Amino acid sequence: MSTNSTTNATHGEEHGHEHVHDLRDDYGSKLGMWLFLFTELILFGGLFLLYMAYRYQYFPEFQLSAKSLKIWMGGLNTIILLTSSLTMVLSIVALQRRKIKASIYWLITTIVFAFGFLVVKYFEWSDKFAHGIFPGGEELALKSQGEKVFYGLYFTMTGLHGLHVIIGMIILGFILVFIVKGKVSPDRFALIENGGLYWHLVDLIWIFLFPLFYLLH
Amino acid sequence: MSDSTVNTSGDYVNFYQYKGKHSGILGWLLSVDHKRIGLLYLGSMVLFFLVGMTLGFFMRLEMWNPGQDVMGPQTYNALFTLHGIIMIFLVIIPGIPAGFGNFFLPIQIGAEDVSFPRLNLFSWYLYTIGGLLAVASLFLSGGPIDTGWTFYAPYSLRTGTEVIMPLMAAFILGFSSILTGVNFVTTVHRLRAPGMTFFKMPLFIWSLYSTAWIQIIGTPIIGITILLVVVERMFGVGLFDPAMGGDPILFQHLFWIYSHPAVYIMILPAMGVVSEIIPTFARKTIFGYGAIAVSSIAIAFVGTLVWGHHMFTSGMSDESRWVYSFLTFIVALPSGVKIFNWVATMYKGSIKAETPFLYVMAFIFLFSIGGLTGLVLGSLATDVHLHDTYFVVAHFHYVMFGGTIFIFFAALHYWFPKMFGKMYNTKIANIALAIMVVGFNMLYFTFFILGYLGMPRRYYDYLPEFQGMHQFATVGSWVLIAGILLMFINLFLGLKNGKKSGNNPWGGMTLEWTVPSPPPLLNFKKIPTVKYGPYEYEHYDEVTKNVN
């Protein structure tokens, strides 16, 4: 996926060597990025669809299970992601205002926040694992079917989301290198904008995951 | 730009002769030229098609006598699964859009290339990797997958055969399909030549555009479904496993939310090709251009909403059954619009019955049978009787094979002179078509009757009273394969020793017929300015004055 977004925004330059023409089209690469984001949205949409169906089927079990998740951990992660979204935007704004150093710092902050999210997630998951609540875990095996489904969804959805956080970090890391090297610059910032779009999507999905798993009890 | 497209003697350099950074095989494998990538796709697809066809041949052979002939039940299960996976994911879905779409989309809209050329090459690599993984999975310890191409849970969760690898192959192929879709939508929006408004685009482009949207919106759903099955097998999550509280019918929902629209990914581009071929050979503006263009979008949209008709007997709610049945009948409307418009285009046209046109005639005949039997399956009462019988097999072979693959062949014959600058033997091509049509109907029409009489699909064995018809169908499969092989051999000979075809052998009016055959590297000497609609034959002389 990282290949995709980098390809989108830099092809004009590379392409130019071979085809003589410079086909740089920032609008086009932004359009392409959005189309790709739609696919991500629908990828998660399928999981939300399952959530809807199973919540209807196992309403009491879902309410019961949601109580066992720690709101403060989910809330902390929400704040972390929202703030990282802000620092992402600030990095872009700084670059557009030709403040390259500030842009780099904001971007590093964003990546640090992303890492922080994963750390919190790690503690959250290992707490559950320690209590035997994981797919195939001895404690979960004793629970009702509805609870098994709840935790199945919980681990799948937050896991896939976490995977996207990791991919986002990799993308942002590449962009960081490009800024340092001057490949992404105040005159050529489509790549960081597209990376930002990806990062906001990760945030966007969490905005729905958080209430669905932590708050509805 | 003129430097790279004209050689010293003043002739143009076509894209085969162009020497980029790399030459030889690397010049193909690393090329970002949409024409080379299109041909890479076409080559891979023809190979995979022949593999899939061979699998089908052996399946028919097994059905010669009741009981075991050449293989046991497990092998038979693996064969129909692979036949389905290869034909659907590797041939029919990418067939026309990734192959012909890549080659002709930029030329038909007057562009030098697609929006993201490197992404385009990356898609081909994903396609190839997916294909290789699917083949490699045969040799893993578990043995070839035996779930059918639909991977229905809970069987796909429990079978001991190798499921994860072919599923990952399908996932990667889906990713390739998504990236092609993203590329095409962006290209259509960004790179149309001056004057080429949406309603001056060739209808092939309209169909590719609609298809690309289904690829973008539908494919992720199968992606997540596949991932869930993989996660379930690896970690025992249990979201579809009834033993752990999961609901297998939800698997069917998710699967068909993609896989039904995928049917339109398969057929819409074929309909686009038909809309190109008919006006060219009738030398007449297409009847109801706007209606055909908009019906592509309508089919794409309504087609997204009818997946439930694959699940009438799964035990879903009565309300959704009649809603899906109703919506299914609605899709027949835009499809009918197309058929009637094509026929109306031919009315009073000065028809030249050349090979591509004859293929289209065969298509209209076969596809109409496929479409009408689709209505039989789409209505609840009859479906209960016919569900999971040979009738269904016959229906989707009429639409997928008689529809998409026949048009894939038609497109091969239509654009062959443009792609290679050479001409095949048209007489042999027509004979091959005739043989194919006869074999096709012997094989699949028999299936309709068998299914109606109660022959279930996916069985390697059958009751003795069906033997006569099964043998007739098997003979039909031999005739069909003979026709296909004759067609490919003829094309291959045309490729090797065919006569020069000229730049516009059929008298087409869309932009690809205004450039030399084979096209130069960047397609156009100068990006054209479009004044007329794609099939306005009253302006034929003006549009094509620079050809030849």
Place this chain on the structure above:
Amino acid sequence: MSYTDTNEGKIAHAHDPRYGINVMIWITLLSLTVITIAIAGLDLGNYTLLVAMFIAAIKSGFVINYFMHIKFEDLLFKLFIAGVIMVLLVIFVLTALDVFLR
């Protein structure tokens, strides 16, 4: 749809980039998060889900419009997003038709 006719607009120019508005949006989003957590403590019965999803929708509206810049993009982007959300909704409704009534 005439933007393909020229090269203009192919190279993006910064659209009056500002820090302040984004900080405001961030504060709003944090406040909405606090509100949604607070409401979760109340017992609203069947409305809990609706209220939570409503607030989440408002939050995503802010993220999409400001952080993702859609408010300032062409109509084309807005149409696409609206279309995709609509298709998703229809898929949810059609699936619910089976799941809720089975």
